[in-house]
Structure formats: C-alpha cells, structure tokens
Amino acid sequence: AQTVTQSQPEMSVQEAETVTLSCTYDTSESDYYLFWYKQPPSRQMILVIRQEAYKQQNATENRFSVNFQKAAKSFSLKISDSQLGDAAMYFCAYRSARRDLKTGAQKLVFGQGTRLTINP
Amino acid sequence: GAGVSQTPSNKVTEKGKYVELRCDPISGHTALYWYRQSLGQGPEFLIYFQGTGAADDSGLPNDRFFAVRPEGSVSTLKIQRTERGDSAVYLCASSSGPYNEQFFGPGTRLTVL
Numbered sequence: 001a002q003t004v005t006q007s008q009p010e011m012s013v014q015e016a017e018t019v020t021l022s023c024t025y026d027t028s029e030s031d032y033y034l035f036w037y038k039q040p041p042s043r044q045m046i047l048v049i050r051q052e053a054y055k056q057q058n059a060t061e062n063r064f065s066v067n068f069q070k071a072a073k074s075f076s077l078k079i080s081d082s083q084l085g086d087a088a089m090y091f092c093a094y095r096s097a098r099r100d101l102k103t104g105a106q107k108l109v110f111g112q113g114t115r116l117t118i119n120p
Numbered sequence: 121g122a123g124v125s126q127t128p129s130n131k132v133t134e135k136g137k138y139v140e141l142r143c144d145p146i147s148g149h150t151a152l153y154w155y156r157q158s159l160g161q162g163p164e165f166l167i168y169f170q171g172t173g174a175a176d177d178s179g180l181p182n183d184r185f186f187a188v189r190p191e192g193s194v195s196t197l198k199i200q201r202t203e204r205g206d207s208a209v210y211l212c213a214s215s216s217g218p219y220n221e222q223f224f225g226p227g228t229r230l231t232v233l
Contacts, residue, residue: 004162033219043209045163045224091162103168103176106220107153108213110162 002027002094006111013082014119020067021077021114023092031097034068034075035108039089048090051075053097079116087118122146124225126212132231133202141197141228145214152195153222154187157209166210169195202232 004025013019036048051059051068058066067076092111125144133139145152155163165179172192189195209229213222
C-alpha cells in the first residue's frame with residue numbers, strides 16, 4: 001500500500017520570503033500522480049499543483065513550484081514571495097495513474113499535513 | 121451550482137443517534153468519493169461511487185457506515201448508532217476531466233457528544 005509522510009507539522013515564514021514544505025512517499029508503482037492541496041479554515045480542499053511521475057520536469061504554478069525526486073521518492077513544495085493568503089494547512093497526496101483493477105477507484109492517499117503560518 | 125456542495129456544514133449529535141450527510145457533486149461528474157478527516161490528520165478514503173453503484177467501500181470503518189447514490193448524482197453518507205470516535209470532517213469529492221481530478225466540497229464537521 002502507498003503511504004505519504006509529511007514530517008513538518010508546522011512551518012512559518014515571513015511575508016514575501018520563500019518556504020519549502022517537505023513530503024516523502026512510498027510506492028512500488030512507476031506511474032502515478034502527486035499533488036499538493038491547500039486547506040484554509042473554510043475546509044475547502046484546493047488543488048495547488050500536480051506532478052505526473054513520468055515527467056522529469058518539475059511542475060510550476062505561478063509562485064508555487066515542486067522539487068520532484070523520483071528515485072528518492074521526495075516531493076517538496078516551494079512557495080515564493082509568501083503572501084498572507086497562503087496561510088493554511090497543506091497536504092501532500094498520491095494517486096495511482098491506473099484505476100483499481102477490481103473497483104475502478106483512483107483513491108487519493110494523503111499525508112498528515114503541514115500548518116503554514118505567514119508572519120506579516 | 122459550480123462546485124461540490126455538502127450539507128449540513130456542521131452537525132452536532134448525541135452518542136447513539138443516526139445522522140445523514142449529503143453531497144451534491146458537480147453536474148455531470150459520474151465519479152464520487154467520500155473521505156473522513158480526523159482532527160490533525162489528512163483525509164482518508166471511505167467509499168467510491170461510479171454512477172449509482174458503490175464500486176469500492178473498502179474504507180468504511182464498520183457496518184454502522186453506509187452510503188447511497190440512488191440517481192447517480194446526490195450522495196448521502198449514513199451513520200448509525202454514532203460514537204464519539206466518529207467525530208471528524210467528512211469530505212466529498214467528485215471527479216472528471218483528463219486527469220480525473222477530484223474536486224472537493226467544504227465538508228461536514230460532525231461532532232458526537
């Protein structure tokens with residue numbers, strides 16, 4: 001079974017600076033997706049960025065970028081020019097690229113989360 | 121609506137009572153997932169629907185939990201004889217698109233006293 005580990009329960013950063021959130025995962029599959037989700041106090045899970053395992057190039061979305069190290073099974077999120085609105089829980093998640101052979105499901109497996117605080 | 125909606129937003133109940141949690145997925149999305157998020161944890165898979173059928177219920181913790189999706193749209197998660205350990209945020213997601221991306225609702229926070 002796949003597992004996702006976020007070893008930083010809490011992180012803080014000064015506004016306008018850069019912060020990196022860590023994530024490691026374990027899988028025996030070669031084709032999969034990795035995600036970072038943001039969950040503000042409203043509880044809405046918002047997709048921040050997606051990485052396809054077969055792509056060597058790291059994904060970027062504006063101020064958000066990832067460092068994907070497939071061999072090391074590491075998937076960190078870098079937030080540049082941090083803004084007050086970035087404050088939230090951040091979850092790393094894994095999903096197989098294939099549907100479950102029996103059920104067709106594509107379940108997300110989440111880490112425990114990192115609470116990010118932005119200091120003004 | 122444009123996104124996934126869930127009702128109620130918050131539900132407080134007493135131990136032993138029955139509760140129903142509702143999820144309205146994005147129109148046209150055939151895949152629907154329920155997850156449970158305990159305090160301080162990431163969401164954990166409960167059940168998956170493709171259309172009207174529960175294709176994968178392997179995440180349901182025990183037989184007090186049940187979910188339906190009779191017309192392939194709205195889904196209801198039902199919990200019988202609630203226990204304090206059932207207290208959590210219950211998230212629903214519907215899925216579509218080339219990446220089968222899951223779009224989440226705002227969740228229902230269930231508190232069992």
